[in-house]
Amino acid sequence: KNEVEQSPQNLTAQEGEFITINCSYSVGISALHWLQQHPGGGIVSLFMLSSGKKKHGRLIATINIQEKHSSLHITASHPRDSAVYICAVPSQGGSEKLVFGKGTKLTVNP
Amino acid sequence: GAVVSQHPSWVICKSGTSVKIECRSLDFQATTMFWYRQFPKQSLMLMATSNEGSKATYEQGVEKDKFLINHASLTLSTLTVTSAHPEDSSFYICSARVGSGRITYNEQFFGPGTRLTVL
Numbered sequence: 001k002n003e004v005e006q007s008p009q010n011l012t013a014q015e016g017e018f019i020t021i022n023c024s025y026s027v028g029i030s031a032l033h034w035l036q037q038h039p040g041g042g043i044v045s046l047f048m049l050s051s052g053k054k055k056h057g058r059l060i061a062t063i064n065i066q067e068k069h070s071s072l073h074i075t076a077s078h079p080r081d082s083a084v085y086i087c088a089v090p091s092q093g094g095s096e097k098l099v100f101g102k103g104t105k106l107t108v109n110p
Numbered sequence: 111g112a113v114v115s116q117h118p119s120w121v122i123c124k125s126g127t128s129v130k131i132e133c134r135s136l137d138f139q140a141t142t143m144f145w146y147r148q149f150p151k152q153s154l155m156l157m158a159t160s161n162e163g164s165k166a167t168y169e170q171g172v173e174k175d176k177f178l179i180n181h182a183s184l185t186l187s188t189l190t191v192t193s194a195h196p197e198d199s200s201f202y203i204c205s206a207r208v209g210s211g212r213i214t215y216n217e218q219f220f221g222p223g224t225r226l227t228v229l
Contacts, residue, residue, distance in 0.1 A: 035220065041148075041201050042222035086154070096142065096207065098218065100153040 001091050002027040006101035013108050019074040021104045023087030026068065033088040033098065034061050034072050043086075046072070077108045112138045114206045116221035123194055124229055131189045131224045133204030139184035140206035144218065145177075148201040160187045194228045201225050 003026040013019055023032070031050040037043050047054050047061040049070070054061050058077075063070040074081055087101040113136040123129050133143055141162050146154040158168045158179050166179035176198075178190040187206075191198055202225075205218040 031217075033218070041225060043154075043203060043220040045218070045220055048217045088154075097144070097156055097159065099156075102153050 002029065002089050002099050004087055004089055004099055004101040006085075006087050006104050008104060009102065010105045011107070013077050013106070015078055015108055015110050017077050017108075019077050019081070019106065019108075021072045021085050021087075021106070023070045023072070023101055024068060025087075025089045027089075027092060028065070028068070029089045031090070032063055032070050034070070035086040035088060035100075037084040037086060037103065039083070046085075074106075077106075079108045079110050082107050112136075112206070112208075112219045114140075114204065114219045114221040116202075116204060116224050118224060119222060120225040120227075122227045122229065125195050126193055128190055128192045129194055129226060131191070131202055131204075131226075133187045133189070133206065133221050135185045135206040135208075135219070138206075138208050140187075140208055141184065142207045143181060143187040144205045144207070145179060145187075145189050146203040146205070148203060148223075154203060157189075191226065194226070196228045199226055199228045 005024045007022045033048050034046040049063050058075045060073040084103040084105050086103045088098040091097045091099045115134045117132045143160045145157045148154045157172045158166045160166045160179045160181040162181045162184050168174045181187040201223050203223040204221045207218045
């Protein structure tokens with residue numbers, strides 16, 4: 001079963017700072033998910049990626065399949081980016097079942 | 111991206127009652143839906159996999175008679191928490207996946223979640 005590690009667990013930044021959140025996993029995968037969970041609990045899918053890099057607005061996700069590592073970057077961070085960011089990967093190889101990291105709680109102060 | 115809705119968004123009930131939570135895919139057909147549970151400050155944990163027209167597959171440790179799952183159509187799955195108790199209080203989240211079509215294989219879209227509080 002895949003094991004997911006996220007770092008840091010908590011992150012506090014000033015508005016405008018560049019943010020990096022890391023995710024490592026133990027078993028080779030077909031794709032990795034980045035999710036955002038708002039304070040009220042609702043989850044939004046940010047990215048699903050299997051190689052290289054994806055960009056959406058101020059969010060950039062990268063993945064290195066060989067190193068079993070992914071990063072989520074936020075440029076020009078804003079207080080509305082404050083949320084928990086969660087990395088998820090298939091539990092085994094091509095499994096459709098996901099296992100989730102414990103999340104990184106991001107707080108962006110104005 | 112595709113939209114998944116859940117209803118209700120929150121529910122408070124008395125111990126011993128049953129609660130039904132609906133998960134709908136609004137603009138696509140979902141052959142597979144997943145139900146997750148999240149306790150405070152913990153990760154999402156998969157409870158069961160729901161396939162349209164067949165019985166759900168439950169994860170180890172999840173009581174199938176307590177958490178009844180029905181996936182009667184390609185756009186709707188329901189989770190019924192039977193005889194709810196305070197320890198069932200949690201955040202329940204569904205996700206939906208389509209195996210073909212415009213959505214990439216293995217991409218899951220998440221519902222907003224349902225917060226259940228059992229008194």
